[in-house]
Amino acid sequence: MTRLSRAAILAVGSEMLTPSRLDTNSLFVTEQLNRLGIEVALKMVVGDDRDELARAVTMMLSRVELVVCTGGLGPTDDDVTREVVAEVLGLTLAEDAAMTERIRSRFSNRGLPMPEINRRQAMVPVGATVIENAHGSAPGLWLERAGRVVVLLPGPPRELQPMLRGLSEGPLRDRGPGLSIVRRVIRITGRSESHTEEAVRGLYADWAVAPIPIAATILASLGQVELQLSARATDAGAAEAALAAATADVSAAIGADVYSTDGRPLEEVVGRLLVEQGLTVAVAESCTGGLTTSRLTDVPGSSRYVAQAVVTYSNESKTSLLGVPAAMIEEHGAVSEPVARAMAQGMRDRAGSEVAIGVTGIAGPDGGSPAKPVGTVAIAVVTPHVIRSRVFRFTGGRDMVKFQASQAALDMVRRLLQEP
Amino acid sequence: MTRLSRAAILAVGSEMLTPSRLDTNSLFVTEQLNRLGIEVALKMVVGDDRDELARAVTMMLSRVELVVCTGGLGPTDDDVTREVVAEVLGLTLAEDAAMTERIRSRFSNRGLPMPEINRRQAMVPVGATVIENAHGSAPGLWLERAGRVVVLLPGPPRELQPMLRGLSEGPLRDRGPGLSIVRRVIRITGRSESHTEEAVRGLYADWAVAPIPIAATILASLGQVELQLSARATDAGAAEAALAAATADVSAAIGADVYSTDGRPLEEVVGRLLVEQGLTVAVAESCTGGLTTSRLTDVPGSSRYVAQAVVTYSNESKTSLLGVPAAMIEEHGAVSEPVARAMAQGMRDRAGSEVAIGVTGIAGPDGGSPAKPVGTVAIAVVTPHVIRSRVFRFTGGRDMVKFQASQAALDMVRRLLQEP
Numbered sequence: 001m002t003r004l005s006r007a008a009i010l011a012v013g014s015e016m017l018t019p020s021r022l023d024t025n026s027l028f029v030t031e032q033l034n035r036l037g038i039e040v041a042l043k044m045v046v047g048d049d050r051d052e053l054a055r056a057v058t059m060m061l062s063r064v065e066l067v068v069c070t071g072g073l074g075p076t077d078d079d080v081t082r083e084v085v086a087e088v089l090g091l092t093l094a095e096d097a098a099m100t101e102r103i104r105s106r107f108s109n110r111g112l113p114m115p116e117i118n119r120r121q122a123m124v125p126v127g128a129t130v131i132e133n134a135h136g137s138a139p140g141l142w143l144e145r146a147g148r149v150v151v152l153l154p155g156p157p158r159e160l161q162p163m164l165r166g167l168s169e170g171p172l173r174d175r176g177p178g179l180s181i182v183r184r185v186i187r188i189t190g191r192s193e194s195h196t197e198e199a200v201r202g203l204y205a206d207w208a209v210a211p212i213p214i215a216a217t218i219l220a221s222l223g224q225v226e227l228q229l230s231a232r233a234t235d236a237g238a239a240e241a242a243l244a245a246a247t248a249d250v251s252a253a254i255g256a257d258v259y260s261t262d263g264r265p266l267e268e269v270v271g272r273l274l275v276e277q278g279l280t281v282a283v284a285e286s287c288t289g290g291l292t293t294s295r296l297t298d299v300p301g302s303s304r305y306v307a308q309a310v311v312t313y314s315n316e317s318k319t320s321l322l323g324v325p326a327a328m329i330e331e332h333g334a335v336s337e338p339v340a341r342a343m344a345q346g347m348r349d350r351a352g353s354e355v356a357i358g359v360t361g362i363a364g365p366d367g368g369s370p371a372k373p374v375g376t377v378a379i380a381v382v383t384p385h386v387i388r389s390r391v392f393r394f395t396g397g398r399d400m401v402k403f404q405a406s407q408a409a410l411d412m413v414r415r416l417l418q419e420p
Numbered sequence: 421m422t423r424l425s426r427a428a429i430l431a432v433g434s435e436m437l438t439p440s441r442l443d444t445n446s447l448f449v450t451e452q453l454n455r456l457g458i459e460v461a462l463k464m465v466v467g468d469d470r471d472e473l474a475r476a477v478t479m480m481l482s483r484v485e486l487v488v489c490t491g492g493l494g495p496t497d498d499d500v501t502r503e504v505v506a507e508v509l510g511l512t513l514a515e516d517a518a519m520t521e522r523i524r525s526r527f528s529n530r531g532l533p534m535p536e537i538n539r540r541q542a543m544v545p546v547g548a549t550v551i552e553n554a555h556g557s558a559p560g561l562w563l564e565r566a567g568r569v570v571v572l573l574p575g576p577p578r579e580l581q582p583m584l585r586g587l588s589e590g591p592l593r594d595r596g597p598g599l600s601i602v603r604r605v606i607r608i609t610g611r612s613e614s615h616t617e618e619a620v621r622g623l624y625a626d627w628a629v630a631p632i633p634i635a636a637t638i639l640a641s642l643g644q645v646e647l648q649l650s651a652r653a654t655d656a657g658a659a660e661a662a663l664a665a666a667t668a669d670v671s672a673a674i675g676a677d678v679y680s681t682d683g684r685p686l687e688e689v690v691g692r693l694l695v696e697q698g699l700t701v702a703v704a705e706s707c708t709g710g711l712t713t714s715r716l717t718d719v720p721g722s723s724r725y726v727a728q729a730v731v732t733y734s735n736e737s738k739t740s741l742l743g744v745p746a747a748m749i750e751e752h753g754a755v756s757e758p759v760a761r762a763m764a765q766g767m768r769d770r771a772g773s774e775v776a777i778g779v780t781g782i783a784g785p786d787g788g789s790p791a792k793p794v795g796t797v798a799i800a801v802v803t804p805h806v807i808r809s810r811v812f813r814f815t816g817g818r819d820m821v822k823f824q825a826s827q828a829a830l831d832m833v834r835r836l837l838q839e840p
Contacts, residue, residue: 017460019451019603020639020648022442031439040437042472043465052462052483059479063472183438194535197496204497217434217468218496221576228435283710283731289717290703290710293731297709300785300818303733308741311703311713311729317771321728351737365720393530396555396578398720 002147005177006041007033008060012072012081013155014047025070028161032168037179037232038066048078057088057150065148068164071155073138075117081152082123082141089145091125099130103137131167135159142171149175180236184243185263186227186250189411193220199253200227203246212242222400223407224266259414266410267295273417274305274355279384281413282351283309284322284343286334287361287377292406308351312343318360322346335360335372337389340380344387354384355417357409361392363401377405381412388416422567425597426461427453428480432492432501433575434467445490445580452588457599457652458486468498477508477570485568488584491575493558495538501572502543502561509565511545519550523557551587555579562591569595600656604663605683606647606670609831613640616647619673623666632662642820643827644686679834686830687715693837694725694775699804701833702771703729704742704763706754707781707797712826728771732763738780742766755780755792757809760800764809768802775837776802777829781812783821797825801832808836 009030011023023045030040041064046052053072060067072081086093099122107114121138124130131140131153138154140163151167153160188196197218207214212233219226229246233239247261260269274281283293283306293309296302310321315334318324323346324339332338343358361377368374373393380389390412394404429450431443443465450460461484466472473492480487492501506513519542527534541558544550551560551573558574560583571587573580608616617638627634637648649666653659667681680689694701703713703726713729716722730741735754738744743766744759752758763778781797788794793813800809810832814824 017450017463018637019447019454020637022444022447024442027439027442030437034439041467041469042476043437045463047461049461055479055483056462059475063475192532192535194495194538197537198535201497215434217498218494219433219435220494222578228438285710288714289722289726290705290713290729290731291717293710294708294714294822297711297731297733297783298819298822302709303787306709306731306733308733308737309710309731311710311717311726313717313723313726313728317728363717367723395530399718400578402714402718 002065003177004038004066004149004172004175006064007038007066007068008041008064009043010056010060010067010069011043011045012048012053012069013045014049014078016045017047023070025155025157025160028157029068029070029164032164033068033172034181036168036173036176037181038172038176039181048072048080050080050084053080053084054088057085061088061148061150067148067150069150069152070160073121073140073152073154075115075120075137079120082125085143085150085152086125089125089143089150091127091143093123093125095119096122096124096130099124099139106137131163133159133163135162142167179232179234180239181230181232182236182239182243183228183230184247184261186229186247186258187260187263187266188225188227188254188257189223189259189266189407190257191225191254193218193225196225196227196254200250203249203253207246210242212239214242214246222396223404256415256418259411266407266414268299270410270414270417271296271299271302271305273414275301277417279355279417280305280307280353281355281357282307282347282353283357283359284347285309285311285357285359286313286318286343287363288359288402288405288409289363291402292357292359292409295406295410307353308347310347318343322350333372335362335376335378337378337380337391340378341382341387341389344380344382348382355413356382357413359405359409361401361405363398363405365398375401377401377408379405379409379412381409381416383416386416388412422485423597424458424486424569424592424595426484427458427486427488428461428484429463430476430480430487430489431463431465432468432473432489433465434469434498436465437467443490445575445577448577448581449488449490449584451603452584453486453488453592454601455603456588456593456596457601458592458596468492468500470500470504473500473504474508477505481508481568481570487568487570489570489572490580493541493560493572493574495535495540495557499540502545505563505570505572506545509545509563509570511547511563513543513545515539516542516544516550519544519559526557551583553579553583555582562587599652599654600659601650601652602656602659602663603648603650604667604681606649606667606678607680607683607686608645608647608674608677609643609679609686609827610677611645611674613638613645616645616674620647620670623669623673627666630662632659634662634666642816643824676835676838679831686827686834688719690830690834690837691716691719691722691725693834695721697837699775699837700725700727700773701775701777702727702767702773703777704767705729705731705777705779706733706738706763707783708779708822708826708829709733709783711822712777712779712829715826715830727773728767730767738763742770753792755782755796755798757798757800757811760798761802761807761809764800764802764807774804775833777833779825779829781821781825783818783825785818795821797821797828799825799829799832801829801836803836806836808832
């Protein structure tokens, strides 16, 4: 019997081709399949269109052993999945009288007659296995031809999810490759995508020929780079161990720029360091406008270590609230390392915290100058042992500058707290 | 010349075949294409896999006139879109020396050497038109064969979006079917999706039979409901006028719960009201942890009207920073209308602003009680004329409570400033 090792996911529904709806079912389907070691090779969305649907299923059956279709199983004219897939597989449809009765009783249980159009949902391709739907009137179908499998599931997540879970514990598990795919997300900040790639590229060759090979993908997003690793093995524990070893390789190659080896966001990493070291933090923000504090307080339990924060846009408020000398602002400018340091120190003094952050910069679009263009941000962090400051030049629009500055500020705290 | 009337969208990247990432770029691409009257016939996601990518592009070119590919244009080994698409179209690649220099200068502007691997991004298929990327190192490409067009765009939304907007105002508009689909997003807060639907349902029938019919979709998201209207016509001005009339119908039916008729976010609506009325605002936040201020300061120019903000988690800081009487906290609890009002008033006094916000609540997951469960939030807003306060009960996790509370606080400011 052909093992199902590669799958394609096909979502059917014209609404998912509009500017406001995505096929989110595919995430759940992917998770369930990956868990069985079945890899998703491609995903597709087509409208309620017989021709496009037939071509998509035909193409998929030429590429993979398993096609999971979601949606288009309803009773109305635009629900064409059942008929089109049967046609592609060369199967004829026949009414399943027992199923008609089940659908009819679903309606009568609610005191309703079954609309005649719902009879369509009882049309089953000859040779198909019916997948019961406990939460709706559209049953699913398991169809097979020449060792390839097509599974049809209804679109609503509350109907689809229990049906697919049932398959994952039965026929899909039995027909799968008997493998597990495990994943790990390593997060990096302070170096570019290319510099990350240069640092880890040498590892790829070793990983590719390891007893349990590791696949890697690098993804850049604002203020950080993600390295996604995955391993597949018959033994999930062995795959986890191989991933742990690969993660250690990456940490050795990249060093302190790795801030998380388990996908945790930076604010959570910083929060855990503060808790472990019994420290509280206070934040004085200018250009980030509260974002640094908001990220810190996204973490459950952060009220225990976020002491206080202020947003001080104006020079006067920097002086009156944080005690930054007016003469210092006059001499160095509000966006300068001395002012950032004075903000952090003033914030720490007034909040009585051990750690404090000072951020002052130009988020734009206005306020830049040739010497200090938009994106110039001075950040200082003070801890019980040390004060450190730095001027950054970020690119991009206002929200991008805000995010990158908050990322750099949190990262400075992390590095200081991780120093031996 | 072939008119581009049907399109396919292809997202390239193995990460989008994992259980945690979706191709969200396709929503923006669809919106831009629809606006030009170009219909999206199918969408697909493939991994960083030469074979799958080649087959997908070939299949799409047999089905539609326009293929928009996103992602896979980076400098690393797994970025294969450029090469594979050139191969499918039978074009050879050559290094564009001017582009290499532009990429090099992007790095040197940040004081970095260009990694050699970035040179790959300057490999351009002969005959292709380069689409400049103002926000990243990967340029886009416009490729043509036999009247069919393939557009390659980088994956990061901040790079892709301005590039596609540029095409929509130039070559894509010129090559499109000459129809306009115009859309309008009406944003509503303070009523549910069903209550919105009940209020506007009666309008649907009129819109459907109007000379320029209006299509409507209701979408609920956290703390708000969006009503998306669209009209298609050869004359964009006539379509805009029809939409404007429909928007007026909605405003009449829903009243003050409509906060924006042009898609503007709430923080921008509030910012404009403050500017128009010459007022400044200060914010005292507890459970929202800086989010309310961060949203206010997302708006360009907000430094002119955001006077000051503090984040006061602890009772002591509410007393020491805002002058909330300890006895009041003792009597009513920190999460109460009197404390929210005292926070707002204390904040206004110390910041010298005209308007102030006080937010105090329980974001969770800990800290709830039977009388004040997680999600209980007291909000007060004080203006030159009035003070108003209210207790809300929000549902959902910590980040959801934070967002809904910030939304409610900003909306209270909006409603007070809009009162006659």
